[in-house]
Amino acid sequence: MPALTARAERWALAQPFVISRGVKTEAEVVVAEITAGPHRGRGEAVPYPRYGETVGGVLAQIEDARGRIEAGAGRAGLQAILPAGAARNALDCALWDLAAKQAGVRAWTLAGRDRLDPVKTCFTISLGPVDAMAEAARANARRPMLKLKIGARDDLDAVAAVRAAAPRARLIVDANEALTFEELRRLAPDLARLGVMLVEQPLPAGQDGALEGYASPVPLCADESLHTRAELAACARIYSLINIKLDKAGGLTEALALAADARAAGLGLMVGCMVATSLAMAPAMIVAQGAEVVDLDGPLLLTRDREPGLSIQGSILEAPSPDLWG
The missing domain is CATH 3.20.20.120 (Enolase-like C-terminal domain)
Structure with a gap:
């Protein structure tokens, strides 16, 4: 059965990042990892305050979805479990990564592409x-x-x-x-x-x-x-x-x-x-x-x-x- 973990990380910016709404000096991200046997899939997302998101809130959403993910809910099922936003992004990308590793192919192949160009x-x-x-x-x-x-x-x-x-x-x-x-x-x-x-x-x-x-x-x-x-x-x-x-x-x-x-x-x-x-x-x-x-x-x-x-x-x-x- 899959096992899900999630954590918050902070990454310093080389320069303050300034837009019309404010300034940030670090990137606060959430990383979800889903492990099944020898394979691990990862996804990274950024909780965005403009959309009412916080790191704690996104981690809580992922935790709420844990049971269904670990019970085998895949990418299609995930769309009904969580609304659009950072939490679903982290889990969805982790599921894509996991599926590619389990199939022994690249993720873009699963998406119907022969190659991924620069x-x-x-x-x-x-x-x-x-x-x-x-x-x-x-x-x-x-x-x-x-x-x-x-x-x-x-x-x-x-x-x-x-x-x-x-x-x-x-x-x-x-x-x-x-x-x-x-x-x-x-x-x-x-x-x-x-x-x-x-x-x-x-x-x-x-x-x-x-x-x-x-x-x-x-x-x-x-x-x-x-x-x-x-x-x-x-x-x-x-x-x-x-x-x-x-x-x-x-x-x-x-x-x-x-x-x-x-x-x-x-x-x-x-x-x-x-x-x-x-x-x-x-x-x-x-x-x-x-x-x-x-x-x-x-x-x-x-x-x-x-x-x-x-x-x-x-x-x-x-x-x-x-x-x-x-």
Whole structure:
């Protein structure tokens, strides 16, 4: 019979990570492990306060699910046991890892893929003084894509400074719900002029209705407004792309289904992450195959990564080894 354990871990960040909602200096993650005979599956998730989650609450959810997991509930059954969120993500990814090891194949094979290609991630520039954001962009100017956090009075100055510091990089801006519709309409033409390719979650979730019928000069991407397939139809009327994160979707199982439905609806895909280790990025790489934008830079923001972690060359993430996941 399977045996389930879960624990919390803290991973220090190389620099404070600043968005419009606040600052963090460490990644707090929950790791679930499911053991069956000689095989062990692992999954990592990040409890996110924006969605009412805490480390203690996620561990309690996993503990509540223990009996059914140890009784043999698999990935399909898990979807009915827990709601979408970090707890289900940790367990779902652990079950994928375990199933791959039991079958002697890679997880992407179970997901119907012949191979897992490397992916090219963007790199995040935290919200801060304009000079500091420009310096961070200059230090990472050779990366192919930069994502800068906005949500301050001098947003346009910051974007212009980042563009000047990294003239060849593709730029994404992420407001994390910090703008009003009027602010977006005012900023968008200048963002387009500065070569910004995407604006992520400009308005607060729940206020997206203001965007209906708005022809933005820069494509808009839903993040906080979309967690699972339940929100897809509403977002498809407003956004050009959606950001799929395993912690929001509640695991790889729902994320893959969401990606397929989004493609069928004509939406572009961004695959993102919370700040976490390579163990959290590895399953997301399956969803990221063919995505227009990949934002799996969590390990690049830490002082040290899990060992073994993903092999990362610059901004290129290679397929995980079986010792890491899948």
